[in-house]
Structure formats: C-alpha cells, structure tokens
Amino acid sequence: MTYEGVLTKMQTEFSNPIQYYLVFENSFLSLNQLLGKPMEISFVGYQCLHCGKKKKIFRQGFCYDCFMSSAAAGDWIMKPELSTAHLEIEDRDLEYEKRVQLQPHIVYLALSSDVKVGVTRGTQVPTRWIDQGAIQAIPIVEVPNRYLAGITEVALKNHYADKTNWQKMLKMNPETSGPMVDLIKEKASLKYLIPKEVQDYYDLNANDLYEMHFPILSYPSKVNSLNLDKSPNFSGKLSGIKGQYLLFEDGTVFNVRTFEGYVVRITI
Structure with a gap:
C-alpha cells in the first residue's frame, strides 16, 4: 500500500x-x-x-x-523573551503575534536527554513534551503571555540545558538508564531563580508530573x-x-x- x-x-x-x-x-x-x-x-x-x-x-x-517574511517564523518563536505583542509592538504581523503571544504559556522542566527547561503554550500540553521525546515533564509556572515565559526560561538557562541532545534522547531507555532525576524536587528548588515579575505565578503545591511512554x-x-x-x-x-x-x-x-x-x- x-x-x-x-x-x-x-x-x-x-x-x-x-x-x-x-x-x-x-x-x-x-x-x-x-x-x-x-x-x-x-x-x-x-x-x-x-x-x-x-x-x-x-x-x-x-x-x-x-521564512524571511511570515509572522509564524519570527525570532520570538525560538526566543520567547523577544516577544513584544504585550507592548503593542509589531515584529511582522501584530494581530497574529497577539493571538499567539497573548495567551497562557507554561515554563517547564522535562527529562529528555537530560533535564531541560522550555516554554510552550498551554494548549500544547503534553504535545510539546511528546515531540521532544521527554519521558517526564513538570510545569513550573503558567503565565499570561509569551514574554514572561521567555524571561523565566532565560533565567533558568543558567542552571538547566535548554536544548535536547537528540542522539542521547533516542538511545535513552528508561528501564535501563538508572535512577531518574526527581523533577518535583527540582521544581521545589528553583523558586528564587525565576524573575520577580513571575514569582506570583509559582505554586509549590502544583506538582502535575507527566509521564510519556513511547x-x-x-x-x-x-x-x-x-x-x-x-x-x-x-x-x-x-x-x-x-x-x-x-x-x-x-x-x-x-x-x-x-x-x-x-x-x-x-x-x-
């Protein structure tokens, strides 16, 4: 066929x-x-x-x-901290950017190749983690726009990877790779690493741990x-x-x- x-x-x-x-x-x-x-x-x-x-x-x-002209390929896609729709500032198409940037976004920790920090729209949970090949993931904060998520990710990049080692991810067998990092403990340890503007969105007791089986x-x-x-x-x-x-x-x-x-x- x-x-x-x-x-x-x-x-x-x-x-x-x-x-x-x-x-x-x-x-x-x-x-x-x-x-x-x-x-x-x-x-x-x-x-x-x-x-x-x-x-x-x-x-x-x-x-x-x-790629050079579409609003769907702006630099803020890969670098959320560059988002400006909340300031009414256009990159390529303000109406499109408002629709995408001014909606709930989640900053998360995921275990793919190693523990990594990332950003995704609330509507993309858990799809984003599946697409990354993560075997576990936990939201850190949910914020109302992409910019706040972006500056949180930037702050946490000093402590966690922000990219997946795809070769290591593909070889990682959770049944034979030994003890996994405790993402709930990791989340509990990082409250004061996130920016002041985001502190109010952090909830220590919200520990929704997702597990992915491939x-x-x-x-x-x-x-x-x-x-x-x-x-x-x-x-x-x-x-x-x-x-x-x-x-x-x-x-x-x-x-x-x-x-x-x-x-x-x-x-x-």
Missing part, C-alpha cells in the same frame, strides 16, 4: 504508549501499527507549508521567502540520521517512534519535523 503527501510533524495521542499518525491531505497513516514491519520512504518534491508553492524548503517547512520495540545503540536530500529512497524495518523520530532496525533515524514541507511517498 502506498501513501503520498506533504510531510508535517506527526500528530500524537497521549496514551500508553503514545499513538502516532502521519496525516496527509487525503489520507492518514497509523504508525504504531507498522512497528516491526518494513516501510519505504521516497522523496518526491517540495511544497512550502506557508505559500503552498513547490519551492525548495529552507527551514521549518517554509521556503526561503516565507512505542519502541528496541532502542538503538548508534544512530544515523536519514537525510532525504542525500538519500531520496530509504527502506527499513520500523523498530520504534520517539519524539518526532522514526527509528529503524539498522540504526537509521528519521526526524519527521526536519523534513516538513517535503513531499514523500511511503510504501508499506
């Missing part, structure tokens, strides 16, 4: 284990059902997620022109990243799914999110 369409990040369902779906315009693929089975991924072309044109993808699923038959000991530009055709047996990665039996891993905007043909 063959499926063809534009890659976007895998859709997920928070269950035990996490359920994964590849959604195309006219079809979808339930990936959990393919575990232990062979599949083929073939590169067909490009289609910008913003303008829809068949132009080479530059970054985040956008062609170069859209569908993995076997963990890789070594990983080799599949690049569709260099290897437009790949075949392998699916052995697991973690974060936004497909894991194959031979150690090849495919980061679906990296190749958003690529048109692919998947044969199973």
